[in-house]
Amino acid sequence: MTTVKTYQNWALHNDAQNIAWLTIDCPDRSMNALASDVMEELADIIGSLEAAPPKALIIRSGKRNGFIAGADVKEFQNVENVDNGRKLIERGWHLFNRIEKLAFPTLALMHGPCLGGGLELALACRYRIAIDSPKPVIGLPEVKLGIFPAWGGLMRLPRLIGPQTALNMMLTGRTLDGRKARSAGLVDLLVAPRVAEKSAIDLVTSGKPARQARGLAGLLNRAPFKSLVAAQARKSVKQKDPYGHYPATLTMLDLWEKHDGDPLADPQALTRLLQSDVTRNLIRVFHLQERLKAFGKKDNATPVNHVHVIGAGVMGGGIAAWCALQGIKTTLQDTDAQRIAGAFKNAVSIYARKDRYTAQAARDRLIPDLAGHGIATADLVIEAISENPQAKQSLYQQIEPKMKEGAILATNTSSLSIAQLRSVLVHPERFVGIHFFNPVSRMPLVEVVHADGIAQETLDTAAAFVGKIGKLPLPVQDTPGFLVNAVLAPYMLQAMRCIDEGMDPEVIDTAMLEFGMPMGPITLADTVGLDIAMAAGKQLSEGQEPPRCLQEKIAQGKLGVKSGEGFYVWKDRKHDQRSSKAIPQGLAQRLIKPLIEQTEKQLANNIVQDADLADAGVIFGTGFAPFTGGPIHYKQSKGGL
Numbered sequence: 147m148t149t150v151k152t153y154q155n156w157a158l159h160n161d162a163q164n165i166a167w168l169t170i171d172c173p174d175r176s177m178n179a180l181a182s183d184v185m186e187e188l189a190d191i192i193g194s195l196e197a198a199p200p201k202a203l204i205i206r207s208g209k210r211n212g213f214i215a216g217a218d219v220k221e222f223q224n225v226e227n228v229d230n231g232r233k234l235i236e237r238g239w240h241l242f243n244r245i246e247k248l249a250f251p252t253l254a255l256m257h258g259p260c261l262g263g264g265l266e267l268a269l270a271c272r273y274r275i276a277i278d279s280p281k282p283v284i285g286l287p288e289v290k291l292g293i294f295p296a297w298g299g300l301m302r303l304p305r306l307i308g309p310q311t312a313l314n315m316m317l318t319g320r321t322l323d324g325r326k327a328r329s330a331g332l333v334d335l336l337v338a339p340r341v342a343e344k345s346a347i348d349l350v351t352s353g354k355p356a357r358q359a360r361g362l363a364g365l366l367n368r369a370p371f372k373s374l375v376a377a378q379a380r381k382s383v384k385q386k387d388p389y390g391h392y393p394a395t396l397t398m399l400d401l402w403e404k405h406d407g408d409p410l411a412d413p414q415a416l417t418r419l420l421q422s423d424v425t426r427n428l429i430r431v432f433h434l435q436e437r438l439k440a441f442g443k444k445d446n447a448t449p450v451n452h453v454h455v456i457g458a459g460v461m462g463g464g465i466a467a468w469c470a471l472q473g474i475k476t477t478l479q480d481t482d483a484q485r486i487a488g489a490f491k492n493a494v495s496i497y498a499r500k501d502r503y504t505a506q507a508a509r510d511r512l513i514p515d516l517a518g519h520g521i522a523t524a525d526l527v528i529e530a531i532s533e534n535p536q537a538k539q540s541l542y543q544q545i546e547p548k549m550k551e552g553a554i555l556a557t558n559t560s561s562l563s564i565a566q567l568r569s570v571l572v573h574p575e576r577f578v579g580i581h582f583f584n585p586v587s588r589m590p591l592v593e594v595v596h597a598d599g600i601a602q603e604t605l606d607t608a609a610a611f612v613g614k615i616g617k618l619p620l621p622v623q624d625t626p627g628f629l630v631n632a633v634l635a636p637y638m639l640q641a642m643r644c645i646d647e648g649m650d651p652e653v654i655d656t657a658m659l660e661f662g663m664p665m666g667p668i669t670l671a672d673t674v675g676l677d678i679a680m681a682a683g684k685q686l687s688e689g690q691e692p693p694r695c696l697q698e699k700i701a702q703g704k705l706g707v708k709s710g711e712g713f714y715v716w717k718d719r720k721h722d723q724r725s726s727k728a729i730p731q732g733l734a735q736r737l738i739k740p741l742i743e744q745t746e747k748q749l750a751n752n753i754v755q756d757a758d759l760a761d762a763g764v765i766f767g768t769g770f771a772p773f774t775g776g777p778i779h780y781k782q783s784k785g786g787l
């Protein structure tokens with residue numbers, strides 16, 4: 147191979163057959179991103195290839211962990227200045243159109259994440275090959291930032307795989323793994339790493355026509371069917387987002403239907419989107435998420451390769467199933483063999499949603515351990531037994547002498563003091579709270595709870611473990627309710643006080659759905675369990691009398707979902723929480739006020755480090771309407787409550 151020229155972010159070589167190999171490897175970044183300088187260099191390279199065309203071009207990544215994660219989201223912070231926003235869009239749109247029009251065949255050879263702008267670059271190539279690698283994620287998740295794929299993705303993906311699958315991916319931000327991408331037609335081939343280069347050469351020199359949606363899928367891209375597809379998609383957007391909190395979806399549909407995905411064809415729509423609070427807040431939430439992820443990347447943390455979970459109930463079973471799925475050897479202990487069997491059954495039903503190799507590997511890593519042999523070899527032991535301090539402490543006294551030198555003991559307690567629980571330990575500095583939420587497989591946040599005197603290494607190891615299993619760690623101080631439960635309790639109690647005043651549960655829930663919460667507070671209370679809501683409320687409400695309706699329900703044995711009835715009657719764990727009745731004016735504000743005030747209180751008491759982390763915790767721990775930017779940000783942006 148001969149090197150033509152080197153760039154900061156790209157390397158271009160021509161091989162003996164005059165095939166140009168263009169490798170992206172952004173220095174000082176763990177993952178490639180199409181930042182301005184990277185795009186400028188790419189434009190320069192494309193210019194040189196236009197001037198001296200090679201036989202073919204293959205674009206690949208020099209990073210082991212993936213192809214390209216997308217554009218540089220830091221640069222999106224300036225998009226509210228419409229000129230900046232338009233320039234950013236124009237640059238990618240025009241450059242990728244040039245790549246599509248190159249006179250020689252082009253191919254993207256992708257491994258690992260290929261997202262957003264990275265996939266739009268691949269879509270501009272004539273061919274795409276996905277290398278069968280761990281964690282391949284292929285998609286256009288721009289909608290999660292309140293924007294849409296504006297570098298040609300909105301035009302090219304429907305043409306390639308048909309509008310129904312393409313719009314579904316772009317409207318939800320859903321990603322595909324290599325196999326699904328292959329069967330959708332998004333990639334031409336899925337190949338093993340050892341044959342990747344040869345396959346790329348064979349395909350790029352094959353002379354095969356570029357793939358495009360055929361048959362019905364192809365027909366749906368054209369009038370008059372296109373309008374029908376758009377109408378259908380609008381209907382489903384309105385069902386999922388009935389209050390129109392996420393305007394990028396409808397803008398995206400309009401641009402696809404009327405302008406074939408050209409982002410520059412409707413400058414007003416673009417301006418509206420770029421200047422909207424929603425877009426700004428969703429970009430903010432992305433950065434908050436990155437901040438949480440950074441807590442999970444600790445250089446001095448001890449790697450956790452084996453976790454031992456004690457207690458195979460709702461939480462312990464869920465934690466063990468998740469850890470095994472995320473690649474960690476997991477032993478699961480309980481005094482009751484039936485509970486271990488139940489936990490395995492639940493784990494298998496979670497794994498069933500994965501491909502069979504992933505499912506089989508997860509099953510192999512999850513090991514039943516009635517006798518607790520795993521205690522002696524685990525790097526981390528997580529206790530998730532019943533919420534009884536004496537039982538927990540007596541367990542700690544039994545297991546601490548058996549644990550491996552330097553291993554860490556964690557509790558999943560929701561309400562007990564970490565400082566008190568650890569008082570029986572010889573090494574209290576190696577004890578930490580790792581507080582998961584229910585259901586473990588769906589809730590992204592995990593609170594990492596520390597009390598004074600904890601070893602920094604313990605805290606770092608716990609946070610790194612949480613990061614390793616793909617969750618977002620939030621460091622919080624040891625205090626009743628930590629952050630998330632502490633802010634939810636007064637919110638649910640306020641909702642119940644409205645019931646005491648005679649309001650319907652559905653009216654209350656609907657008010658908060660309209661506000662943008664994923665679930666109404668009364669449905670949430672039924673889901674958590676009314677006995678638990680009562681206990682949490684007592685712990686956190688400083689002696690206030692619990693709502694009358696809550697006391698009555700509990701006296702009647704109506705505890706919510708788990709007993710089949712609470713404020714609602716639950717059939718197959720479902721009920722309708724929406725009401726068509728008029729919502730009293732100001733109800734949502736009244737309901738949300740105690741949640742926001744409690745968040746401020748936890749912040750003032752240093753339970754979390756700063757306001758951004760408080761917002762992040764409440765968004766990822768409770769689902770608090772992300773497009774508001776979080777409770778504290780919301781209050782500030784409204785100038786008060």
Ligand code: NAD
Binds near residue numbers: 458460
């Ligand atoms: P659970 O009652 O479903 O499960 C507890 C399990 O622990 C049972 O299977 C029991 O047999 C087992 N167990 C009890 N003593 C044991 C011992 N000495 N050794 C081994 N196994 C023992 O309880 P859960 O809801 O999973 O809660 C577990 C912990 O997680 C509690 O501390 C709770 O506060 C916390 N938590 C619960 C939730 C939730 O929503 N349920 C959420 C977050 C945290």
